[in-house]
Amino acid sequence: MLENLPIYVQIHNQIKQDISQGRWKVGQRIPPERVLAQDFHVSRMTLRQAIQTLVDEGILQRKVGSGTYVASQKVQEKMSGTTSFTDIMLAQGKEPTSRVVSYRWSEPTLSEQEHLQLDKGKRIIRMERIRLADQVPICFEITSIPDWLGQCLNRQEITQSFYHALEEKNLKLGHAQQTVSSMLASEKVAELLAVKRGSSILRLRQITLLADGQPFEYVRTQYAGERFEFYLER
Incomplete structure (x- = not known):
């Protein structure tokens, strides 16, 4: 010493x-x-x-x-852009998997319409997933994407490795607008993430844009606070 x-x-x-x-x-x-x-x-x-x-x-x-x-080591995400969940897990030596809770075409809510800059009458795909690292639930994620993108990609491409599929279609990723807050786990989220009801949850709201500035993804994610943390670099 x-x-x-x-x-x-x-x-x-x-x-x-x-x-x-x-x-x-x-x-x-x-x-x-x-x-x-x-x-x-x-x-x-x-x-x-x-x-x-x-x-x-x-x-x-x-x-x-x-x-x-x-303590068990928390999964970390650097708040610096649009790195995929899959890439974050692989970089930390963990096996990423997802479990789809629901996947459906739907009319957008006013919030989804606003954040995705949709014209009236346009539909969305709304997907709910549990994201896991080494089979441990890390977060519950609700993702909304515009109908034009749902017509370019199939369900497997969207649910398994969305960002990689976009790159293969020559759709270049731009920046992301992220907001983080804290909340308590609801009964539904607690069950999905295998934590106690009322446990600490990190909530991330993200609007992701293509390189041309067009929003293509609106995500609301709830992370198990005991297993995940964000960090910043200057």
């Missing part, structure tokens, strides 16, 4: 290294603070500061009345 760093930072770094080297596995409880404080020859206050920093970083997780555990 580097002596010029504060003691709690040195302890933080050592515990983090121990976890990465497999001393404690995901889901395993680490020793009590009293024991760790003795091992590091520091006060429990100093040890607690190191542990709290690891909890804040999502590396450790406190469970009331039970102890402190190594």
Whole structure:
């Protein structure tokens, strides 16, 4: 440990290294603070500061009345454009899959008509999916796309790897407009994502455009907060 760093930072770094080297596995409880404080020859206050920093970083997780555990690594998405769910999962060494809940042609709501800039009388395809990583549900997604796009692509192309199918049709992706907020899981979403009702949910609303500025996708996604996080880079 580097002596010029504060003691709690040195302890933080050592515990983090121990976890990465497999001393404690995901889901395993680490020793009590009293024991760790003795091992590091520091006060429990100093040890607690190191542990709290690891909890804040999502590396450790406190469970009331039970102890402190190594947290499961969350799937991360960099908020920087239109990277597909499939690509995000593959980049993190996870197997992406989807389960279609519903897929139908429909009249658009006023919100869908506005966000997709549809003329009156135009229809949409509205698709509901559960997206999974290594068979673990990550998010519940409602995607609306305009009818002209539904006529260019078949159901398999739309439901399995939408962005890749667009590129194969020489439809170049542009930028995305994204809004993130928090909410509590409804009974339906909790069941679909295998979380408790009222659990923390990250909600993403996204309008995705082609390179020419035409909106082609309006997505409302609810992520299981305990399994997913967004991050920003400047």
